[in-house]
Amino acid sequence: MSKEHESLMKDLGVNVELHDKLIAHADRLHDSTCGRQKNRPREMARFDAAVRASHGGRVKEIYEYRKAGGKSIGTFCIYVPDEIALAAKVLPIPLCGGSGWPVDYADKMFPRDICPLVRSTFGMSFSGT
Numbered sequence: 001m002s003k004e005h006e007s008l009m010k011d012l013g014v015n016v017e018l019h020d021k022l023i024a025h026a027d028r029l030h031d032s033t034c035g036r037q038k039n040r041p042r043e044m045a046r047f048d049a050a051v052r053a054s055h056g057g058r059v060k061e062i063y064e065y066r067k068a069g070g071k072s073i074g075t076f077c078i079y080v081p082d083e084i085a086l087a088a089k090v091l092p093i094p095l096c097g098g099s100g101w102p103v104d105y106a107d108k109m110f111p112r113d114i115c116p117l118v119r120s121t122f123g124m125s126f127s128g129t
Contacts (some may be wrong), residue, residue, distance in 0.1 A: 013128065018127055018129045025099070025101075033041070072090060072091040073090050075094060076112035076121070080092065095121050099120055100120065101123075102123025104123065106120070106122040106123035109126065116120070
């Protein structure tokens with residue numbers, strides 16, 4: 001992580017050490033699954049870059065947008081179409097924890113019968129990642 005990115009994450013209140021572990025885990029998981037697919041098209045490198053950018057460049061882009069007065073809304077999966085948010089002049093930001101490890105953080109505050117994706121996402125928030 002670059003010094004600029006680390007500084008931004010700290011300014012946002014992110015637990016940088018735990019966030020780095022999250023990114024390392026996601027990279028290992030991606031490399032051991034998608035990255036090892038036989039005959040995987042080279043064009044998928046764009047997808048890989050976009051996924052990695054979501055934790056770096058995209059965070060800075062959203063931060064700058066909001067700092068300039070732009071409004072945003074977090075959405076889960078496809079429950080809120082981007083077109084509705086964009087028509088309201090609001091930047092949609094997909095929220096999805098997508099990992100099981102932060103669920104333990106959410107389970108301290110929420111009932112266990114809440115959607116696991118929601119619990120994962122809130123767990124990331126509660127853990128500072």
